[in-house]
Amino acid sequence: MTALTTDERLYPDCDPLNVEGRLTEEEKAPLRRLRRMLDETARPLLEEYWEAGEFPHQLDGPLRDLNLMAPEELTVGGGEPRALYHGFRIFELARTDASLATYYTAQAGLFRTACRVGGTAEQFAAWDPAITTFEMTGVFCLTEPEHGSDIAGGLATSARREGDEWILDGAKRWIGGAFSADYLAVFARDTADGQVKGFLVERGAEGVHLEKIRGKTSLRMMQNAHITLDGVRVPESLRLGNVNSFKDVAAMLRAMRSDVAWIATGIQAGAYEAALRYVRSREQFGRSLGSFQLVQEKLARMLGNVTASLSLVAGLAERQQEGIFRDEDSALAKMWISLHMRDTVALAREVVGGNGITLATDVARFHADAEAVYSYEGTHEINALVVGRSITGKSAFA
Known part of the structure; x- marks a missing residue:
C-alpha cells in the first residue's frame, strides 16, 4: 500500500467537513506513521487473530516504537501534545480495529490517567517517562464481578493497612490487557474509613491470580481478565497518593470517558469505509451496487453519523484542552456516539449483505466489536442519567 504524502487528506471519505483540518502538519506526521504501520503490519493479522480470539503481540514493538504518546514533533521544548491529537490517535487505531484501540488506550489512556490524576506529583514525575515508552505498563482495575454500573457504592474489594503495607482482598473483572501488564491499578475500599483508595499492584505479586475470560463474541482479540486478589501485599509507596475517595476515581473517569467516544467514532469510520469499498467493487443485476438508491440512502445515513460524531468529539477535545472537564x-x-455507532455498523452490515457476516470484508469485526464499546466506560443508561442530572439539576440514580 502506498504511503500517504504530506499534502493528502487522512480521511477524505469519512470526514466531509474536514475536522482533521484542525490538526497541524506536525500533529498529522505521527498519525501518518501510525497509518503506515497499521496498513502494512497490523491489517494482515486481524482476521486470523480475531478468529482465534488472541491478541497479536508481535504488534507491541511496532506500536511502542512509534512513540505516539510523546512524538518528537509535538514535545519539542517539553511541550505536551494537544487533546485533539490524542483523540485522532485513538480514532486512527479504532478505524482499523477496536481491540487495537482498546489495547493501546488501556496504557495510554486508562493507566496513564490513573497515575497522572491519582498519583502525587512526585509519583507521576517518577513513573510517566517509563509509561510513555512502555517500559512500565499497566491497566485500570475498577469493575468487579458483581459491580459495574453501581461500582461507586458497591465496590467490594478491600484494603487493610498493616504498618507500611496494605493487604488487598477481592476480585476485578473485564480487565483488558492485564496479562501483559507490569502493574494493575487496583481500586479498593479501605476497611478503616470506608473510602476508596488506589494501588499499583505488581501483576506477579503473591496472591494475584488472572484467568482469561473466554467465549466472548465482541473484542475477541482483546484479552480480558478475571483477577482474584487474595491477601496481596502492596507497599505504601505504591498507593496512589491522590486517591482518597470515589470522587477521586470519578475525576479519572471524567478524563477517560472521552477516549471511548473517540473509539466509537473510529469504529463507525472503519465500518463505513469498509462498506464503501465493498459497494464500489460489487455488482448486482448487472450494475454497480453503489448505484442503487436504497444503498446510497444507507451510505448517506452512515456518513451523517460519522460526521456528527467526529464533530462532537473534536469539540469535546478542544473544550478539555481549555481545562474544562465536566461529567456531563x-x-x-x-x-450519543455509541448509540449512533450501533446504527452505523448495522447499516454497514446491511449494505454488504450476506458477506457482512464474514471477516473478509472487515464489516463483521466492527459490527461485533461495537457491542462491547457500547457498554464499557458507562452504559447508555448510566451516561444518560449523568446528562439528565446536569439538565434538570436532579439525580435520578436509584
Missing part, C-alpha cells in the same frame, strides 16, 4: 460533557459524547 464526556457522558453525552459517549452516550
Whole structure:
C-alpha cells in the first residue's frame, strides 16, 4: 500500500467537513506513521487473530516504537501534545480495529490517567517517562464481578493497612490487557474509613491470580481478565497518593470517558469505509451496487453519523484542552456516539449483505466489536442519567 504524502487528506471519505483540518502538519506526521504501520503490519493479522480470539503481540514493538504518546514533533521544548491529537490517535487505531484501540488506550489512556490524576506529583514525575515508552505498563482495575454500573457504592474489594503495607482482598473483572501488564491499578475500599483508595499492584505479586475470560463474541482479540486478589501485599509507596475517595476515581473517569467516544467514532469510520469499498467493487443485476438508491440512502445515513460524531468529539477535545472537564460533557459524547455507532455498523452490515457476516470484508469485526464499546466506560443508561442530572439539576440514580 502506498504511503500517504504530506499534502493528502487522512480521511477524505469519512470526514466531509474536514475536522482533521484542525490538526497541524506536525500533529498529522505521527498519525501518518501510525497509518503506515497499521496498513502494512497490523491489517494482515486481524482476521486470523480475531478468529482465534488472541491478541497479536508481535504488534507491541511496532506500536511502542512509534512513540505516539510523546512524538518528537509535538514535545519539542517539553511541550505536551494537544487533546485533539490524542483523540485522532485513538480514532486512527479504532478505524482499523477496536481491540487495537482498546489495547493501546488501556496504557495510554486508562493507566496513564490513573497515575497522572491519582498519583502525587512526585509519583507521576517518577513513573510517566517509563509509561510513555512502555517500559512500565499497566491497566485500570475498577469493575468487579458483581459491580459495574453501581461500582461507586458497591465496590467490594478491600484494603487493610498493616504498618507500611496494605493487604488487598477481592476480585476485578473485564480487565483488558492485564496479562501483559507490569502493574494493575487496583481500586479498593479501605476497611478503616470506608473510602476508596488506589494501588499499583505488581501483576506477579503473591496472591494475584488472572484467568482469561473466554467465549466472548465482541473484542475477541482483546484479552480480558478475571483477577482474584487474595491477601496481596502492596507497599505504601505504591498507593496512589491522590486517591482518597470515589470522587477521586470519578475525576479519572471524567478524563477517560472521552477516549471511548473517540473509539466509537473510529469504529463507525472503519465500518463505513469498509462498506464503501465493498459497494464500489460489487455488482448486482448487472450494475454497480453503489448505484442503487436504497444503498446510497444507507451510505448517506452512515456518513451523517460519522460526521456528527467526529464533530462532537473534536469539540469535546478542544473544550478539555481549555481545562474544562465536566461529567456531563464526556457522558453525552459517549452516550450519543455509541448509540449512533450501533446504527452505523448495522447499516454497514446491511449494505454488504450476506458477506457482512464474514471477516473478509472487515464489516463483521466492527459490527461485533461495537457491542462491547457500547457498554464499557458507562452504559447508555448510566451516561444518560449523568446528562439528565446536569439538565434538570436532579439525580435520578436509584
